[in-house]
Amino acid sequence: MATLREIAELASVSVATASRVLNGSAEKHPVSQDVRASVRAAADTLGYTPSATAQALKQQRSKIIGVIASDILDPYFAEMTRGIEIEAAKFGYVTILANANRDPEQERTKFRVLREHQVSGIVFCGSDIEGSPGTAQLAREVNLAVRAGTRVVALAPRGFDSTKIVIDNAATAYELTQYMLSLGHRKIAFIGGIPGLSAAEQRIVGYRDAMFEAQAPAQVLGLTGMSQESGKRAAEELTASTQLPDAIVCTNDEVAVGVLAHLWTAGYKIPEDVSVAGIGGTRGGAVFGLTTMTLPLVELGGLAARYIATAGGSSDVPAPPSFELHIGSTSAPRGQSD
Amino acid sequence: MATLREIAELASVSVATASRVLNGSAEKHPVSQDVRASVRAAADTLGYTPSATAQALKQQRSKIIGVIASDILDPYFAEMTRGIEIEAAKFGYVTILANANRDPEQERTKFRVLREHQVSGIVFCGSDIEGSPGTAQLAREVNLAVRAGTRVVALAPRGFDSTKIVIDNAATAYELTQYMLSLGHRKIAFIGGIPGLSAAEQRIVGYRDAMFEAQAPAQVLGLTGMSQESGKRAAEELTASTQLPDAIVCTNDEVAVGVLAHLWTAGYKIPEDVSVAGIGGTRGGAVFGLTTMTLPLVELGGLAARYIATAGGSSDVPAPPSFELHIGSTSAPRGQSD
DNA sequence: TTGTAGGCGTTATCAG
DNA sequence: CTGATAACGCCTACAA
Numbered sequence: 001m002a003t004l005r006e007i008a009e010l011a012s013v014s015v016a017t018a019s020r021v022l023n024g025s026a027e028k029h030p031v032s033q034d035v036r037a038s039v040r041a042a043a044d045t046l047g048y049t050p051s052a053t054a055q056a057l058k059q060q061r062s063k064i065i066g067v068i069a070s071d072i073l074d075p076y077f078a079e080m081t082r083g084i085e086i087e088a089a090k091f092g093y094v095t096i097l098a099n100a101n102r103d104p105e106q107e108r109t110k111f112r113v114l115r116e117h118q119v120s121g122i123v124f125c126g127s128d129i130e131g132s133p134g135t136a137q138l139a140r141e142v143n144l145a146v147r148a149g150t151r152v153v154a155l156a157p158r159g160f161d162s163t164k165i166v167i168d169n170a171a172t173a174y175e176l177t178q179y180m181l182s183l184g185h186r187k188i189a190f191i192g193g194i195p196g197l198s199a200a201e202q203r204i205v206g207y208r209d210a211m212f213e214a215q216a217p218a219q220v221l222g223l224t225g226m227s228q229e230s231g232k233r234a235a236e237e238l239t240a241s242t243q244l245p246d247a248i249v250c251t252n253d254e255v256a257v258g259v260l261a262h263l264w265t266a267g268y269k270i271p272e273d274v275s276v277a278g279i280g281g282t283r284g285g286a287v288f289g290l291t292t293m294t295l296p297l298v299e300l301g302g303l304a305a306r307y308i309a310t311a312g313g314s315s316d317v318p319a320p321p322s323f324e325l326h327i328g329s330t331s332a333p334r335g336q337s338d
Numbered sequence: 339m340a341t342l343r344e345i346a347e348l349a350s351v352s353v354a355t356a357s358r359v360l361n362g363s364a365e366k367h368p369v370s371q372d373v374r375a376s377v378r379a380a381a382d383t384l385g386y387t388p389s390a391t392a393q394a395l396k397q398q399r400s401k402i403i404g405v406i407a408s409d410i411l412d413p414y415f416a417e418m419t420r421g422i423e424i425e426a427a428k429f430g431y432v433t434i435l436a437n438a439n440r441d442p443e444q445e446r447t448k449f450r451v452l453r454e455h456q457v458s459g460i461v462f463c464g465s466d467i468e469g470s471p472g473t474a475q476l477a478r479e480v481n482l483a484v485r486a487g488t489r490v491v492a493l494a495p496r497g498f499d500s501t502k503i504v505i506d507n508a509a510t511a512y513e514l515t516q517y518m519l520s521l522g523h524r525k526i527a528f529i530g531g532i533p534g535l536s537a538a539e540q541r542i543v544g545y546r547d548a549m550f551e552a553q554a555p556a557q558v559l560g561l562t563g564m565s566q567e568s569g570k571r572a573a574e575e576l577t578a579s580t581q582l583p584d585a586i587v588c589t590n591d592e593v594a595v596g597v598l599a600h601l602w603t604a605g606y607k608i609p610e611d612v613s614v615a616g617i618g619g620t621r622g623g624a625v626f627g628l629t630t631m632t633l634p635l636v637e638l639g640g641l642a643a644r645y646i647a648t649a650g651g652s653s654d655v656p657a658p659p660s661f662e663l664h665i666g667s668t669s670a671p672r673g674q675s676d
Numbered sequence: 677t678t679g680t681a682g683g684c685g686t687t688a689t690c691a692g
Numbered sequence: 693c694t695g696a697t698a699a700c701g702c703c704t705a706c707a708a
Contacts, residue, residue, distance in 0.1 A: 001453075001486070001701095003700090003701060003702090004701065004702065004703095005701080005702095013678075013679090014678065014679045014680075015679090015701090015702080015703095016678075016679060016680075016681095016703080016704080017677090017678060017679075019701095019702065019703060019704090020678090020703095023702090023703085025703085025704090029677090029704095030677055030678095031677070031678085032677060032678090035677085035678080047482065049450065049453050049454050050454055050701090050702080051395070051454065051456060051700090051701050051702070052451075052454040052455045052456065053391055053394045053395045053400060053455065053456045053700090053701080053702095054395055054684090054700075054701035054702040054703090055701085055702060055703080056391045056684095056702095057389070057391045057392055057395050057684050057685065057686090057700090057701080057702075058683085058684055058701080058702050058703050058704090059684085059702090059703075060684070062391060064434070064455075072410070072416050072419060072420055072423075073413060073416050073417065073420065073621055075411060078410050078411050078416060079411065081410060081435070082410055082411065082437060085410075085435065085436070085437055086437070092451075094434050094436070094451055094452075094455065095434065095435060096402070096432050096433065096434050096435070097419070097423065097433060097434075097435040098423070098432070099420060099423055099424070112387065113390075113430075113432055114432075115387055116387055116388055116389065116390040117390045117391065117400075117402075117432065118389060118390065118391045144385070148339070228621075228624070228625040229624070229625055231625075232625050257625065258625050261625045261626050264602045265608075265626070265627065265667070270603075283411055283566070284622075286566070286567070287566040287567055287569075287570050287595065287596050287599045288599050288603070289603065329603070339685095341684090341685060341686095342685060342686065343685080351694075351695085352694065352695045352696070353685090353686080353687095353695090353696095354687085354688085354694075354695060354696075354697090355693090355694060355695075357685095357686065357687060357688095358687095358694090361686085361687085363687085363688090367693090367694095368693055368694095369693070369694080370693065370694090373693085373694080388685085388686080389684090389685050389686070391684090391685080391686095392684075392685035392686045392687090392700090393685080393686060393687080394686095394700095395684090395685080395686075395700050395701065395702090396685080396686045396687050396688085396699080396700055397686085397687075397700085398700070677708105678707100678708080679706105679707080679708075680705105680706085680707075680708090681704100681705095681706090681707100682703105682704095682705095682706105683702100683703095683704100684701105684702090684703095685700105686699100686700090687698105687699090687700090688697100688698090688699090689696105689697085689698085689699100690695100690696090690697090690698105691694100691695085691696080691697100692693105692694080692695075692696095
């Protein structure tokens with residue numbers, strides 16, 4: 001790896017000058033055209049690659065954004081991650097990805113490792129599990145770090161004092177449920193979630209509120225996860241019971257896809273037999289024509305990245321972009337559903 | 339951020355000593371118990387976090403593994419990425435994730451950026467697109483880097499001289515096709531791929547070989563991508579034609595899911611009307627009971643990570659783990675299919 | 677317009 | 693057993 005000094009020697013200039021032309025300060029600091037050219041040439045022949053490590057050490061801040069995701073296999077987080085990465089790249093930043101499996105212990109470990117790498121900021125993609133033992137501990141450490149100047153952004157409800165760019169989860173479920181009600185459905189079940197998982201709990205609240213207002217009976221089941229697999233299991237449970245509901249609102253697209261998988265293979269017709277919807281608007285549901293609340297996941301990630309990358313400048317906390325209902329082919333008015 | 343010097347002062351020892359107890363050399367280099375204790379205490383009260391940056395600068399190598407993935411939204415790569423991350427963490431390594439969208443230009447850029455960060459190694463998850471303009475250029479740069487000592491591992495066919503841990507793609511398709519033939523199917527279509535994409539091309543070769551040997555007519559279509567969406571489109575095309583084949587072999591699970599999505603919504607019965615299979619064994623297909631060739635994606639990623647992390651030690655190139663047929667509920671003997 | 681020099685936090689080499 | 697001290701590669705006042 002060619003170093004700055006080597007290319008400085010080859011170009012017969014000082015490292016300072018070499019540094020100036022090879023890095024941003026070229027415009028800020030005057031350097032003659034001749035020198036510029038020769039330095040560039042030297043850098044070229046030696047195949048110079050600046051050491052981000054050295055730069056980071058010097059400037060006390062690496063151009064790295066740390067990302068702590070709950071489950072990179074879930075499109076929900078994959079899309080956020082992607083949004084972060086794309087926007088970060090625009091600012092010359094790179095992202096370190098850490099999976100934490102929704103385990104506070106792992107989150108704590110990853111958080112620490114990320115800090116060791118002097119990242120400019122850390123993004124938490126998923127929400128926390130309230131009441132879980134490690135959660136409080138994590139919150140304490142994060143709060144400490146935040147007070148010490150580390151930029152931390154949460155893209156989902158979190159119990160620590162970081163910057164937050166989060167969607168109104170209750171509202172997503174509320175509006176989605178209202179839509180189902182507007183189709184004439186009364187018996188609407190809610191499927192999916194994990195006890196204590198803030199985002200999931202909030203969606204349940206939104207669902208219950210809408211059902212309560214409509215004086216329709218609420219039924220929540222399948223609080224065994226956010227995955228396709230758990231959606232499938234819940235659907236199996238549902239079809240095993242005597243009556244299918246008019247409609248099913250799922251906590252996310254993954255669960256919805258799992259529900260669809262079971263229903264289709266079991267011979268049900270969607271939306272004739274039952275309407276199904278998810279939340280997220282991820283690529284996962286698109287191919288099935290899933291009715292869903294489309295959340296701006298990529299944008300959300302992008303906002304977090306930009307916020308961190310532009311730490312010095314205008315760093316007002318951006319407002320979360322809004323979501324919207326996407327009506328697919330898995331939902332239909334009650335008339336057609338019976 | 340507490341520095342080594344600060345904690346050294348607090349503990350009234352030299353930074354050298356502090357460094358020794360706070361880092362691995364504690365065992366290697368003798369340090370008295372008393373001193374150890376006081377240093378640990380000081381580090382604790384000051385909340386010391388080592389600077390991975392400084393360590394990397396000093397040791398000319400950061401504990402970072404760079405990952406260049408084609409599409410993090412594709413479970414195929416997401417699983418590899420996950421495997422890399424998990425194994426890397428075991429060695430105290432962290433992974434920088436870079437998406438390249440199968441674009442050689444982007445791959446080149448990301449490759450460079452990764453090198454700037456002094457990563458210990460770089461993993462290419464996807465295969466290249468032969469004939470694409472940027473591919474040769476990328477190969478040149480990678481070869482240069484490899485010769486300069488950078489550890490590069492490809493987990494899919496690539497036209498540069500890196501370490502390779504790759505599955506026999508032709509064999510996966512060959513065996514899968516043979517399985518379909520063994521079920522009594524004759525008219526078997528192959529769906530999915532991208533012209534020039536090495537891995538996809540090899541799978542087509544395997545498929546053709548099996549069909550040729552069985553003297554069955556080969557039909558390849560839908561070379562428009564590796565996504566669910568493209569699988570769906572191809573299936574639409576297929577059902578628009580007069581006759582459905584006996585079975586469909588897809589280039590990957592994503593395409594297979596897309597095919598299933600269309601078939602189900604169009605009212606077909608699987609596997610009664612047609613058998614469907616994918617390649618990958620990703621979580622995406624699991625919930626649908628998809629018949630597929632299960633590839634050890636997570637393990638593959640793990641091997642790459644381990645190979646890079648243990649650069650100093652026994653670094654024989656690991657052999658790719660083997661794949662195996664997973665028979666799901668989307669395939670059935672011909673008798674039942676007609 | 678260019679050069680000199682100090683130091684970012686660590687580790688490693690040498691002395692004590 | 694412990695402590696100075698010199699780098700690692702780069703940036704940035706401060707001089708020239």
